[in-house]
Amino acid sequence: MGNSNKGFMHLDIQNVSKNFITSFTRKKIQAVQDFSLSIDPGEIFGIVGPNGAGKSTVLKMLMGFIRPDKGKISLLGKKPGNPRSREHCGYLPENPYFYDHLSAFELLQFSARASDMPPHNIKPRIDQLLKLTGLDSAKNRRLRSYSKGMIQRAGICFALVHDPNIVVLDEPMSGLDPLGQQMVVDIILDLKKRGKTVLFCSHILSDVERICDRTGIMVHGRLRKILQKNELLDQGNSVRIVADALTPEMERRCREFGWAVLTKSTHVTLTCPREHLSDALTLCGEEKVRIITVDNTVNTLEKIFLETVKETEA
Amino acid sequence: MNRRIWSLAVITFKEGIRDRTLYGIGLFALMIMGLSLVVTGFFLRELHKVTVDINISAITFGGLLIIFSLSVNLMSKDLDKRTIYSVLSKPFSRAQYLIGKFIGLVLLSLTALCMLTLVSTLTIWTVKSQYPVYFKEFVWLSVFQAVFAEFLMLMVLNAVVIFFSTVTTSSFLTLLFTISTYIIGQTVEEVVQFIQSQAQEIQLTTAVKTIIDMTQYIVPNLSVYDLKIRAAHGLSITSSYLLSITGYSLIYSTVLILLASIIFSRRELT
Amino acid sequence: MSLVATLLLYGAAWQHLQHERHVFLQENYMDYTLPFRFTGPAAMEFKGIVSDFLFLKVITFLGERIGKQEEFSDQHFKYLGESVNTITDLDPYFWDAYLFADMIFTWDLKEYEAANELLLRARQYRTNDYRVPYYLGFNYFFFLKDNINGSKYLMEASKLPGSPYYLASLAARLSVYALEHRIGIIFLKEMIRDTENEQIKNEFMLRIKALEIMDQLEQKVREYKKTYRKLPSSLAGLVTAGLIDKIPNDPYGGQFVLLKNGRVYTTSKMLRQK
Numbered sequence A: 001m002g003n004s005n006k007g008f009m010h011l012d013i014q015n016v017s018k019n020f021i022t023s024f025t026r027k028k029i030q031a032v033q034d035f036s037l038s039i040d041p042g043e044i045f046g047i048v049g050p051n052g053a054g055k056s057t058v059l060k061m062l063m064g065f066i067r068p069d070k071g072k073i074s075l076l077g078k079k080p081g082n083p084r085s086r087e088h089c090g091y092l093p094e095n096p097y098f099y100d101h102l103s104a105f106e107l108l109q110f111s112a113r114a115s116d117m118p119p120h121n122i123k124p125r126i127d128q129l130l131k132l133t134g135l136d137s138a139k140n141r142r143l144r145s146y147s148k149g150m151i152q153r154a155g156i157c158f159a160l161v162h163d164p165n166i167v168v169l170d171e172p173m174s175g176l177d178p179l180g181q182q183m184v185v186d187i188i189l190d191l192k193k194r195g196k197t198v199l200f201c202s203h204i205l206s207d208v209e210r211i212c213d214r215t216g217i218m219v220h221g222r223l224r225k226i227l228q229k230n231e232l233l234d235q236g237n238s239v240r241i242v243a244d245a246l247t248p249e250m251e252r253r254c255r256e257f258g259w260a261v262l263t264k265s266t267h268v269t270l271t272c273p274r275e276h277l278s279d280a281l282t283l284c285g286e287e288k289v290r291i292i293t294v295d296n297t298v299n300t301l302e303k304i305f306l307e308t309v310k311e312t313e314a
Numbered sequence B: 001m002n003r004r005i006w007s008l009a010v011i012t013f014k015e016g017i018r019d020r021t022l023y024g025i026g027l028f029a030l031m032i033m034g035l036s037l038v039v040t041g042f043f044l045r046e047l048h049k050v051t052v053d054i055n056i057s058a059i060t061f062g063g064l065l066i067i068f069s070l071s072v073n074l075m076s077k078d079l080d081k082r083t084i085y086s087v088l089s090k091p092f093s094r095a096q097y098l099i100g101k102f103i104g105l106v107l108l109s110l111t112a113l114c115m116l117t118l119v120s121t122l123t124i125w126t127v128k129s130q131y132p133v134y135f136k137e138f139v140w141l142s143v144f145q146a147v148f149a150e151f152l153m154l155m156v157l158n159a160v161v162i163f164f165s166t167v168t169t170s171s172f173l174t175l176l177f178t179i180s181t182y183i184i185g186q187t188v189e190e191v192v193q194f195i196q197s198q199a200q201e202i203q204l205t206t207a208v209k210t211i212i213d214m215t216q217y218i219v220p221n222l223s224v225y226d227l228k229i230r231a232a233h234g235l236s237i238t239s240s241y242l243l244s245i246t247g248y249s250l251i252y253s254t255v256l257i258l259l260a261s262i263i264f265s266r267r268e269l270t
Numbered sequence C: 001m002s003l004v005a006t007l008l009l010y011g012a013a014w015q016h017l018q019h020e021r022h023v024f025l026q027e028n029y030m031d032y033t034l035p036f037r038f039t040g041p042a043a044m045e046f047k048g049i050v051s052d053f054l055f056l057k058v059i060t061f062l063g064e065r066i067g068k069q070e071e072f073s074d075q076h077f078k079y080l081g082e083s084v085n086t087i088t089d090l091d092p093y094f095w096d097a098y099l100f101a102d103m104i105f106t107w108d109l110k111e112y113e114a115a116n117e118l119l120l121r122a123r124q125y126r127t128n129d130y131r132v133p134y135y136l137g138f139n140y141f142f143f144l145k146d147n148i149n150g151s152k153y154l155m156e157a158s159k160l161p162g163s164p165y166y167l168a169s170l171a172a173r174l175s176v177y178a179l180e181h182r183i184g185i186i187f188l189k190e191m192i193r194d195t196e197n198e199q200i201k202n203e204f205m206l207r208i209k210a211l212e213i214m215d216q217l218e219q220k221v222r223e224y225k226k227t228y229r230k231l232p233s234s235l236a237g238l239v240t241a242g243l244i245d246k247i248p249n250d251p252y253g254g255q256f257v258l259l260k261n262g263r264v265y266t267t268s269k270m271l272r273q274k
Helices: A057-063 A104-113 A119-132 A150-161 A178-193 A205-211 A229-235 A247-255 A275-284 A300-313 B002-017 B020-042 B047-080 B084-086 B094-130 B138-167 B171-197 B206-218 B228-234 B239-266 C002-025 C037-045 C047-066 C074-090 C094-108 C110-123 C132-143 C147-159 C165-174 C181-194 C196-230 C236-241
Strands: A011-021 A028-039 A046-050 A070-075 A087-091 A164-172 A197-201 A216-218 A222-228 A238-243 A260-263 A269-271 A291-295 C255-259 C264-266
Touching: A011 A164, A011 A205, A028 A070, A028 A222, A046 A057, A046 A178, A046 A205, A046 C181, A057 A070, A087 A150, A104 A119, A104 A150, A104 B002, A104 B020, A119 B138, A150 A164, A150 A178, A150 A291, A164 A216, A178 A197, A197 A300, A216 A291, A222 A229, A222 A269, A222 A300, A229 C147, A238 A275, A238 B002, A247 A260, A247 A269, A247 A275, A247 C165, A269 A275, A275 A291, A291 B239, A300 B239, B002 B047, B002 B094, B020 B047, B020 B094, B047 B084, B047 B094, B047 B171, B047 B228, B047 C047, B084 B094, B094 B138, B094 C165, B138 B171, B138 B228, B138 B239, B171 B206, B228 C047, C037 C047, C037 C074, C047 C074, C047 C094, C074 C094, C074 C110, C074 C264, C094 C110, C094 C132, C094 C196, C110 C132, C147 C165, C165 C181, C181 C196, C196 C255
Parallel strands: A046 A197, A046 A216, A087 A164, A164 A197
Antiparallel strands: A011 A028, A011 A070, A216 A222, A238 A269, A238 A291, A260 A269, C255 C264
């Protein structure tokens, strides 16, 4: 059932299924099927999947908005139907679902009071969070006047104000510019440093890859794969060279060394292990292959993701 | 737990107070009160009756409009705009959520009523100073007692709104059912009395009789909150009566919220 | 340009409608008030304000008729009667409506019983208002010539707060000396003080005149009895005895008669023949 040094898992989902019936055509949609997941305290878990994979549905079942048809859920040792399960849980819903007549300050005040924070702690904590997310200057303006990115930041503060032990984020990066996205990454990593557990779903695979201890790929309501961080890392040992075109001799050498070549109309991508990089570059120089760029970023997750989806379709 | 419920009540209250509709309704009620300054000139002697009639009716009407527009919307917006997620993601039970909303709505009605009553007091005082001789039968206490009774009715109607918003999914249906409850609640006592007095002449089938009997107990008897005519003539109400109607509204509201909690607990929020 | 044309058209249409509407209302001017059975439940908790509105309608209706010097048909009175019933059913404490109805029922409709019925209803609700038994007593005294009941209600009125100082003694004398005209004169003189309506004041003054004449005649009859130790056979006897110059005329057009017990009455019932 998973090893935990805190006595219980922060999150335990066992064989959960959920079906919806569309009201118009009475068709049954299997939103989530036989979903199982256990998360240890202090772990960062990311769920990725195509639109409509059922990610949000899982999170909603976790928060008690909907009930699973089958299976069990335990959040911080309690059932989602028990409001106390959410005492030390922070949730960020997808899309900005917040009262827009409130100012950021009032919204956070509500979140703090609703979680029974001691009154004298509330204002300093709110100020701290607002400064961290850059909302300090707008804190007394109504959310109605905020940009999408600002609302998203307010939502993140909303989830964190009471310093929860587990943080559940539904698409935390949505609506944020790259600076904002980096901010979220920093926040999540900081949470981990402080021993908090984070569960989030996202479309931005590069960030997921970077920060998650484990990643789950969800397609058509099922959790297809769970990948450990080092798995991704291992497979992230390649480097890609993007060039104009390869000479036939170059292509032959690539085949010889076992380097993958992907030809597109505008460019050619050569993938080789990291330790072969200098050799490959030397070769390109010799063959007068014009290099456009060398891509060091790790896109393993993207690869596995696309593979997994393709497998499912088959 | 109380802090939690109160925090929800506060943001619900703020949502209503910050809604422009409130001020439109206030303006409308104010116009009616202003009317009383003009209309009294048409009447003969009992100016206090007309002035009090118009003013308390304006307050009541304003209160009702707030229920039918604001209260209904404040409940349905939560579900339509999905803002309810931000509340229920906190350690609220479904029942605590409804209680918090209820208290917020009641506070809203109370505040609006107080504002309207304040203006009304000024209006009545103005007319009174102009025609003191026609205000001999006027008693301030009766007026405030009548307004208090109206507040109790608004409390019950807020509970009705909450109940129907958990039962139906459309805000229009909630509105329809609440208005129907209001109308039936106002007329049920009269109808029952009429039937009882005409028992010989009117032949009713047992089915109809049963329906009417059931309606009596299920629907709130709202006519008990109508103290306007007594206020218009300066007749005050016994404290036992006031206590009784206060108890009735508190208990009836509690029953409705409990029922609503049970229904709402089963509901899925997709 | 087209806007101006449309507005002009609207103006013309409005004028036409006004005219047609005027004709329509003239032909169908009789209004109808729904009985309380319907207006009651329909008014729900706004009965007070509906009663005010209906009362205003009734007053305006009456005012229009009087202003145009129109005759009151039976239908008019039926409408007024039904309206007042509905109004006082909606608000049983509505004194202005009761009073208005009482005035019309007694002075115009001569429906004294109906007037008293209405006042009796008012009496059930306006338990502390001296004016209700006061007007009841007055009706009995003035219109129904029933001094017994008149005195009973006036006595009741005198016990209620705010009643005029003279009521108690008036009521007492009315009951004991049930038949003296002088009491009536005092009563009527007080009523005149409270009345604003000129027409009604004139009625009272006429009645006072008749009563004064009868009172004087009775005084002369007593003088006659003192002198001659018996009553005169008729009023003519007073003339013969030189106590009066001639038998005065009854302002109501009737004839004064002397009764066996020495009281003087008139054949005219002391009410204007309409």
